[in-house]
Amino acid sequence: MVGKSKKGGERLLLLQRNVWWFRQQVPAAVRSRIAGPQFIMVNLRTADVIEAKRRRDELESQTRIQFRHIATGRRETLELPGWKPSGEPKRAALGPAERGAMWRDAVADAVAAEDDYIEDIARDLAADEAERFGDDDAKRRAFSDAFTGREKVDHHLETYLSAVGLAPKTTGERRGLVGKMARWAAGKGLTLDRIDRRQAGKYVAEEIDHLHPVTQTKHLTALRQYWIYLAKRGHIDLPSGEDRNSGWPWNGQQIEKRGKRVERGSKMEEERPFTDDEVRKLLYAPWPMKKPDWESQIRDATTISLLTGMRLAEVLTLWVGDVDRDWFDIKEGKTEAAARRVPIHPDLKAIVKRRTEGKAGTDWLFHELRPERDAGDTFGKRFKRFREAVGVDDRRNGVRRSLVNFHSARRWFTTKARHAGHSKETIAQIVGHKADKSDVTFGVYAREASGEQLKACVEDVQLPVLI
Structure with missing residues (x-):
């Protein structure tokens, strides 16, 4: 009797035109010995998922046994009912x-x-x-x-980035951070197989320890996630007892700095919300740039973020179809909590009407940015130039970035909503933050605010008037 699939579900099944197919990858050890594709595709000739699972389990049992026999040289061909191998045997000699x-x-x-x-x-x-x-x-x-994997540290980087499907901005960050570590390793003559905890510690001491704690975390997260991928795909060998999900050798490398006396004027500066005066400059100052066609996109996007708390990428990639009467229906984003409905503030109605008129549902509200290869990066650079041109900047000694940026609009909305007396749970739902599951009452049982609560929170945030 064929055993049931332990993982269940629709594993190894593919539905095409209401017919189920069996689809299984052929291991490299098997492909090296026989002719055939990377995947086996067998038409199960049924639209019934229960029957498809039964036939899937039978085929899986057969392929598992045959894969072992081929890998050990006990047989030379793969034979399955309903599947015909194609192609000629591999004759080219490999070095x-x-x-x-x-x-x-x-x-x-x-x-x-x-x-x-x-x-x-x-x-x-x-x-x-x-x-x-x-x-x-x-x-x-x-x-x-x-x-043994004596290859460059970033040898598998692009494959990893393609597999994980991160947002474009995060993909660029990961590529840069892992690439930095790869260049460090190459300079010391280290290949991937020689990166152990000791070498990782050296890299952290030389390149990461002096950075801001937030930057340290981002850097180590990029390295940890890349190494988890390498471990899961078998590209690195882990020491005995290490789990493939641990992120070895980068786990536990960040040192928490505590106990240092705080001297006058030495407090660590963090990025902050805009002030009301800065908001006035961003919204009402005379247009300072030579590109007049940028004004609408910059002022409109800034206003939307100020009155919704939406992230830059969420604002720029809104579709006309995402406007559902009095709501923005955000269907995807940075985290699971990013998919949400956000009330459209009354002061945004004119902008939304102007940007939706005469467009199809799949058109972008910010249609002028759609042709750009990376809309977020392009807009971010334009906004930075505009922000600095109207005198909205906050540079501090020893801090690489300005303490204000487009994200400061999101922080401004959150601050104003908090000052208006709304609960942190309601504000978190609007801006797309995950519920705090350690708070059993609000994080587990009462997860969502009502539509009336969400609208009241958004409408209580008011733009500063021009003085």
């Missing part, structure tokens, strides 16, 4: 480095599938193949370097 990389991929596939049996077989076969090079030290070294 030692290519074969080492192939066997490393085989191990990585087994690690990702959590198949210890196939992983052990792949490692044993790789060891046997290394012996076939005999006394040819150059070939043995090339094979060993490829198999």
Whole structure:
């Protein structure tokens, strides 16, 4: 009797035109021995998901056994009902480095599938193949370097960034931070397999410890997440006892600095909300720039953020279809809590009407930014130039960035809503922050404010009048 799938659900199933298909990846250790595609696709010839799961379990049982037999040389072909292999056997001779990389991929596939049996077989076969090079030290070294992962630290970076699907801004940050570490490692002659806790500690001491704590956290988070990916895909070997999700060797590297005496004028400065006077300059100051067509997008986006607390990316990528009468219906964002409905402030009605008239539902409110490769980055640079031109800036010694930026509009909204007496839970729901699950009453049971509460909170925030 075929056993039920432990993970259940619709794993290995694909619905196309109301017909279920079985879709399974072929491990690299198997692909290296037979002709065939990277994936097996079998038409299950049923629209019933229950029957599809039953047939899926039967096929999975067959493929699992055949994969093991092919990897160990006990059979040479893969045979499944309803599936016809195509292509010619692989005849091209691979060099030692290519074969080492192939066997490393085989191990990585087994690690990702959590198949210890196939992983052990792949490692044993790789060891046997290394012996076939005999006394040819150059070939043995090339094979060993490829198999053990003696490659540049950022060798898998672009594959990782493509796999995780981060927001464009976060993707750029991760690329830059991991790239910085890769350049440091290359300068010291270190390959990926030689980055252990000791080398990670050296990097942190030299490049991260002196940074602002927030920047430290961002840097270490980027490295930790990249190494978690490497561990899960089998590209690095973890010490015994380390979990693949720990982020080794970067976990626990940040040192909390405590006990330092605070001297007069030495308090750490943090980014802050705009002041009312700064808001007046941003909204009412004469246009200072040579690009008159930028004024509408900058003033409109700023006003929307000031009166909703929305993030820059959320404002710029609003679709006309996201306007649902008196609400902005945000369907995606930085976190799970970012998907939410935000009341449209009465002072935004004119802007929304002007930017939705004559447009289709899939058009952007800020249509002029849609052709840009990275709308957020383009707008951010324009806003910075505008902000500085109207005299809204706050630079401090030892702090790289200004303490005010577009995010200060979001902070201004939150501050004004708090001053108006609204609860932190209602404000958090409007700005898209996660509920505090440690607060059982509001974080677990009473998670959402009513529509009336949300509207009252938004409408109590008022723009400062022009003096």
